[in-house]
Amino acid sequence: EELQLDVQKLLLSARREWNPASLNISEIKQFNLPFGGMRVNAYVVWNKESSKAWIFDTGPTAEPILDFLTHENLSLDSIFLTHTHPDHIACLEELKQKTGNPPVFVHKLESPVGAESIEEGFEYVLGNLTLKALHTHGHSVGGTTFLVDGLKHPVAMVGDALFAGSMGGGMVSYEDALRNNREKIMVLPDQTIVCPGHGPTTTIR
Numbered sequence: 001e002e003l004q005l006d007v008q009k010l011l012l013s014a015r016r017e018w019n020p021a022s023l024n025i026s027e028i029k030q031f032n033l034p035f036g037g038m039r040v041n042a043y044v045v046w047n048k049e050s051s052k053a054w055i056f057d058t059g060p061t062a063e064p065i066l067d068f069l070t071h072e073n074l075s076l077d078s079i080f081l082t083h084t085h086p087d088h089i090a091c092l093e094e095l096k097q098k099t100g101n102p103p104v105f106v107h108k109l110e111s112p113v114g115a116e117s118i119e120e121g122f123e124y125v126l127g128n129l130t131l132k133a134l135h136t137h138g139h140s141v142g143g144t145t146f147l148v149d150g151l152k153h154p155v156a157m158v159g160d161a162l163f164a165g166s167m168g169g170g171m172v173s174y175e176d177a178l179r180n181n182r183e184k185i186m187v188l189p190d191q192t193i194v195c196p197g198h199g200p201t202t203t204i205r
Helices: 007-014 063-071 092-098 174-185
Strands: 028-035 038-047 052-056 075-080 104-107 116-118 123-126 129-135 144-149 155-159 193-196
Touching: 028 063, 028 193, 038 063, 038 193, 063 092, 075 092, 075 123, 104 129, 129 174
Parallel strands: 052 075, 075 104, 104 116, 155 193
Antiparallel strands: 028 038, 038 052, 123 129, 129 144, 144 155
16 A cells, blocks of 8 residues: 555465466567576567568577577577666677677667667667667666567567566666656557566557
8 A cells, every 4th residue: 555556456466366368479589588596588579571680688598599590590680678687688799799790779878888879769670660769767777668660569678667467676766667667658559569578478458
């Protein structure tokens, strides 16, 4: 009550009694990879016509992603980082080296050496795919959500801003994290696919 949380929904979450419906999303591949005692997600999105791909966060292990790119005969166009916490970028350098050093895009407040600094409103195009960046900070200072259009449904690569049924911790500012989720992510169309940094994919609805 003090946190103004819905008690029944909180209990459902704590008891793991709710899970989102399974989503079969063509042209998006989720990698759910081990990192210490948890698992972290990385995603590949690709354009069928050009056979070029984007990666969103690299996760801890490059090999499964590299194998997938080879199997699907995809070349890596760019890497986009939702934020730079270690579990999300552990294999970044290895992945870059083994895919021809593609550009890496990350918010300017977290930009590591060699990366391209971006801000909210940044846009990028790959064939029929378009991308736009939103600054959804709170969990991290440069936390970024990438909106992808051009697939069957709009997609939001949210990193640790939002999860299925919950949200990432407000490690920098809980107030900012909650406000950004409400004002920038939860206002997206209901059918928007939400691809979080941990746990299953879901939709805004």
